[in-house]
Every structure is written in C-alpha cells, then in structure tokens.
Amino acid sequence: MTLRYRTRKLTNALMFSFTGMCALVSVSVLFFILGYLVWNGGKSLNPDFFTQLPKPPGEAGGGMANALVGSAEIVLIATMIGLPVGFLGGVYLAEFGGTMFPFLVRYAADLLNGVPSIILGMFTYSLIVVPMHHFSALAGGVALSVILIPTTVRATEQFLRAVPQPLREGALALGASKWRAVSSVVVPAALRGVATGMILGIARIAGETAPLLFTSFNNRYWSTGLNQPVASMPVMIFTYAIAPYADWHRQAWAGGLVLLLFMLGTNICARLVLSRGPSWRN
Amino acid sequence: MRTTFHSLTKASSLEDTDSSVRQQTLPKLKISNLNFYYGSYQALHNISLDIAANRITALIGPSGCGKSTFLRVLNRMHETIRDTRVTGEVLVDGESALAMDVATLRRRVGMVFQKPNPFPKSVFDNVAYGLRLGGVRGAELRHAVERSVKRAALWDEVKDQLHRSAYDLSGGQQQRLCIARALAVDPEVLLLDEPSSALDPIATAKIEELLFGLKDNCTIVIVTHNMQQAARIADDTGFFLLGKLIEFDKTTVIFETPARKETEDYITGRFG
Numbered sequence: 001m002t003l004r005y006r007t008r009k010l011t012n013a014l015m016f017s018f019t020g021m022c023a024l025v026s027v028s029v030l031f032f033i034l035g036y037l038v039w040n041g042g043k044s045l046n047p048d049f050f051t052q053l054p055k056p057p058g059e060a061g062g063g064m065a066n067a068l069v070g071s072a073e074i075v076l077i078a079t080m081i082g083l084p085v086g087f088l089g090g091v092y093l094a095e096f097g098g099t100m101f102p103f104l105v106r107y108a109a110d111l112l113n114g115v116p117s118i119i120l121g122m123f124t125y126s127l128i129v130v131p132m133h134h135f136s137a138l139a140g141g142v143a144l145s146v147i148l149i150p151t152t153v154r155a156t157e158q159f160l161r162a163v164p165q166p167l168r169e170g171a172l173a174l175g176a177s178k179w180r181a182v183s184s185v186v187v188p189a190a191l192r193g194v195a196t197g198m199i200l201g202i203a204r205i206a207g208e209t210a211p212l213l214f215t216s217f218n219n220r221y222w223s224t225g226l227n228q229p230v231a232s233m234p235v236m237i238f239t240y241a242i243a244p245y246a247d248w249h250r251q252a253w254a255g256g257l258v259l260l261l262f263m264l265g266t267n268i269c270a271r272l273v274l275s276r277g278p279s280w281r282n
Numbered sequence: 283m284r285t286t287f288h289s290l291t292k293a294s295s296l297e298d299t300d301s302s303v304r305q306q307t308l309p310k311l312k313i314s315n316l317n318f319y320y321g322s323y324q325a326l327h328n329i330s331l332d333i334a335a336n337r338i339t340a341l342i343g344p345s346g347c348g349k350s351t352f353l354r355v356l357n358r359m360h361e362t363i364r365d366t367r368v369t370g371e372v373l374v375d376g377e378s379a380l381a382m383d384v385a386t387l388r389r390r391v392g393m394v395f396q397k398p399n400p401f402p403k404s405v406f407d408n409v410a411y412g413l414r415l416g417g418v419r420g421a422e423l424r425h426a427v428e429r430s431v432k433r434a435a436l437w438d439e440v441k442d443q444l445h446r447s448a449y450d451l452s453g454g455q456q457q458r459l460c461i462a463r464a465l466a467v468d469p470e471v472l473l474l475d476e477p478s479s480a481l482d483p484i485a486t487a488k489i490e491e492l493l494f495g496l497k498d499n500c501t502i503v504i505v506t507h508n509m510q511q512a513a514r515i516a517d518d519t520g521f522f523l524l525g526k527l528i529e530f531d532k533t534t535v536i537f538e539t540p541a542r543k544e545t546e547d548y549i550t551g552r553f554g
Binding site: 164166167168169170171172173175176177180184185188189 | 357359362384385386388389392393395397399400401402403411412415416460463464467
C-alpha cells in the first residue's frame with residue numbers, strides 16, 4: 001500500500017516536471033531566437049541599415065533601405081488584393097451562405113492555408129511572371145495575397161459568427177435588408193476581432209520568403225516600378241545569409257531582428273485591439 | 283388563487299367597457315388556419331385568431347407550446363431560421379402578411395425581443411436606426427428620436443446621454459430603448475416576446491406601465507411566461523398548449539371562468 005502510494009506520488013512528480021520542462025522549452029525558443037538575433041545582428045543595426053542601399057559584394061557597410069521599402073510595397077499590394085477579397089468572402093460564409101457552397105469554400109480555404117508557400121510562388125510564377133517575361137513587385141504582391149485571402153476569410157467568418165444572433169434579428173425586425181443588417185450592425189460589432197485577424201495575417205505575409213524568390217525576385221537598387229523586380233526583407237536576408245561575407249552575415253542577422261520585431265509589434269497591437277473586448281459589449 | 287387573479291384583473295375589466303366599443307371594427311390581425319413547421323416537425327397546428335386593434339393581447343402557455351413561434355410568424359421573423367414552412371393566412375388590416383414585402387411588413391409590425399438587444403451604437407443611433415432606413419434625416423430625425431424615447435418612458439433618464447453607448451444603460455433601460463427603437467418607425471402593431479423575463483420587478487413594472495400608454499396608437503401582442511403579467515396588462519389572452527391555441531377570450535374570462543379544462547389546469551398551476 002505504501003509502496004503503491006509512493007509510486008503514484010513519484011509518477012505525479014515526474015510527469016509534472018516533465019510537462020513543465022516541455023512548456024519551458026516551447027516558450028524559451030522565442031527568447032533564445034530573439035537573444036541570438038540581437039547578439040549577432042545588433043551591431044549592424046545602425047542608421048545606415050535603414051537608409052543606405054546595399055554595398056557591392058566584399059565592401060563593408062551599406063544597408064537594406066530598398067528591401068524595407070520593397071517589402072512594404074509588396075505587402076501593400078497583397079493587402080489591397082487580399083483583405084477585400086478575404087473579408088467579403090468571410091462575410092458571405094458567415095452571413096449569406098447556404099450549406100453546400102460554404103462548406104466547399106471553407107474546406108478550400110483551410111486547404112489553401114496549408115499549401116506550402118513555395119507552391120503558391122510557383123503558381124504565381126506561371127500565372128504572372130511567365131506572361132510578363134520578368135519578375136515584378138506585382139507578382140510578389142499577388143503571391144502573398146494568395147496566402148492572405150484564406151486567413152482573412154476564416155478570421156472574418158469566425159468573428160462574425162461570434163456576434164449574437166439577437167443583434168441581427170433586431171436589425172431585421174426594423175425592416176433592414178440582410179445586407180444592411182450585416183453592414184450596419186453585425187460588421188461593426190465584430191470589427192475588433194476582424195481587424196485583429198487582418199493584422200495577424202499581414203504580419204504573417206511580411207515574413208514569407210519562398211513565394212517571393214521567383215516572383216518579386218531581388219534588386220540591389222531602388223525599384224523603379226511595380227512591374228520591376230524588387231528587393232524584400234526576407235529574400236535579402238536569404239541572399240545575405242548564404243553569401244561568403246562576414247559583414248553580410250551580420251546584416252542578415254540584423255534584417256532578421258527587424259523582421260522579428262515587426263512581428264512582435266504587430267502581434268502586440270493585435271492583442272491590444274482584441275483585449276478591449278468584443279465591440280458589441282462596449 | 284382565483285381571488286388573487288380576480289383582484290389583479292380588476293383594472294382591465296374596468297377598461298373593457300370602453301374598449302369593447304372599438305372592438306366591433308375589423309380585427310387588426312386576422313390569422314386563419316396557420317400551420318408552422320421546423321423541417322418535418324410541426325410546431326403550430328391550425329391556429330385561427332382575431333387580434334383586435336388598440337388592445338393588449340397576451341399569449342400564455344408552458345415552455346415550448348409554440349407561443350413565441352406564433353409571434354415570430356406575425357412579422358415573418360421565422361424566415362431568419364433555415365428550413366421553416368408556413369401554411370395558412372395572416373392578414374394585417376386585410377392585407378396578406380405572408381405575401382407582403384417583408385421590409386414593409388416589419389415596419390408595420392415591429393418586434394421587441396426577450397433579452398434587450400441594443401446595437402453597439404449610441405442611444406441616439408439605436409433609436410434612429412429604423413428611421414434612417416426609411417431615409418429620415420436632420421431635424422426631423424432628431425424630433426422623431428426624441429418622441430420615441432419619450433413614448434418609451436426613457437427620456438428623463440437618457441436625455442443627457444443620448445450619445446453615450448447603449449451598453450452603458452441598465453438592463454431595464456436597454457429594454458425600453460429597444461421598445462423606443464421599435465416605436466420610432468411608428469408601427470401599427472408591436473410584438474413583444476417575453477420582454478421582461480430578464481428584468482427585475484421594478485423594471486418590469488415600468489415596461490408594463492408604458493405598454494398601457496401605447497395602446498391608443500398601437501396594437502400590442504405580448505408573449506409572457508408570467509401569468510400575473512398577462513392578468514395585469516392584457517385585455518385579451520390566448521392560451522397555447524403543444525402547438526395548439528386552446529382558448530382565446532377576454533383576459534377576465536380566461537382567468538376567472540375558462541371554458542376549457544386545460545386552461546383552468548394551467549391557470550391554477552396544476553401543471554406547466
């Protein structure tokens with residue numbers, strides 16, 4: 001009896017520390033990465049990094065100004081395509097759908113969400129780069145929008161569904177059409193949640209690399225137009241990291257740090273927006 | 283039990299003499315042979331009923347008896363639920379409610395729900411919602427909002443916070459706001475689905491009092507779980523059981539000399 005009791009206590013203590021350790025590992029990875037990035041790239045993170053163009057190979061110094069602007073450009077294009085399509089698609093799923101078609105759309109969106117991003121790059125390559133005969137910021141934006149659409153669809157749908165049914169009924173009972181009830185009552189009530197989903201979606205595409213490798217490609221200078229190849233942070237980091245120069249390696253670390261800080265910033269933003277609670281209760 | 287109800291219904295029996303004169307005119311709502319189905323389940327069986335203008339009609343009955351379903355059919359809110367079907371006829375002043383444009387019907391037949399459901403907007407914007415749908419703007423809008431909030435006996439409490447969120451109001455105030463919102467488009471009929479079941483007795487009393495005041499301009503149909511409430515405020519009462527309308531008569535008759543055994547059993551608390 002006492003032996004059995006001690007075995008049980010021991011098992012409990014063992015499992016408790018084991019699960020605790022695993023939990024610790026999973027959170028410490030983030031801090032480890034952050035520390036490593038600061039350690040390796042912190043020194044290269046100077047004003048030049050944000051304002052200078054890349055220097056020719058072998059020459060020290062220079063920065064990633066063109067990649068910062070290029071990334072912003074690509075993400076902006078992706079946002080302009082992905083957010084409206086994803087949002088309206090999500091509204092349809094949550095508010096207007098029947099049974100069969102929404103099921104298909106939802107399933108397709110979830111699958112699309114799981115498609116490796118390099119495949120989306122290949123898809124955009126054959127859809128836009130091949131007919132245009134060259135890499136472009138536009139192609140990069142389209143490739144990223146394909147990632148943004150399904151996440152926006154699902155986030156929008158999820159937060160619209162969380163709006164209590166009596167709010168819809170209240171609007172309909174006053175003679176509002178379905179669309180009017182959705183646009184003037186349901187969407188405003190869900191706006192915070194939907195906005196959070198959108199912010200997280202944008203943060204995610206800002207760090208995507210694979211779809212950009214053969215869509216927007218890279219550029220060592222300022223891009224001259226949307227139909228020209230353009231530099232972006234993830235591709236620049238990739239290029240610098242595999243180059244044989246120590247200074248470029250440091251800059252790659254610095255780029256990684258900037259990207260990670262952007263992610264952290266947007267995530268904190270999203271949490272702040274959401275933590276004020278669902279709009280229909282305030 | 284009987285005597286309690288007798289004293290409660292005294293007020294409405296006194297009023298009967300003058301409103302029975304008006305009752306001679308056409309019914310405001312005429313429901314004939316109404317059947318209602320959720321999929322293959324029949325929730326309402328062959329209901330026929332005349333609801334008189336400018337009176338308060340209460341619908342009572344145990345949970346799940348179909349009284350709320352019946353109320354929703356009157357302004358076709360059942361259409362928001364998938365896979366429902368109606369047969370029979372509902373006439374509003376002789377016009378078919380089931381054939382009418384649904385937005386028109388819902389503006390003529392307004393509805394207040396069980397739990398207060400103000401929109402996540404200001405007090406003013408809540409009341410203005412239906413008016414704006416109808417294209418009312420500017421000074422006219424402001425006057426109409428004020429008038430409706432006054433009719434809902436809420437003006438003194440909210441006149442200084444019209445532009446605060448409706449969620450800052452108490453539950454009872456929110457429910458009166460929902461009544462004001464429904465009244466703003468000047469409906470001929472107001473349907474209320476257990477409007478005070480989520481409220482305390484004081485808030486309930488305020489709502490009942492305001493419903494009395496609305497009778498002159500509006501026909502009121504109220505579903506209630508609370509028999510005392512029906513006895514207090516209703517001119518006519520209908521008793522529902524298992525999807526059927528068992529008995530419909532003047533409230534005093536229903537509570538004092540019901541014709542049907544089932545009604546008497548329910549009223550006297552023998553079941554339900």
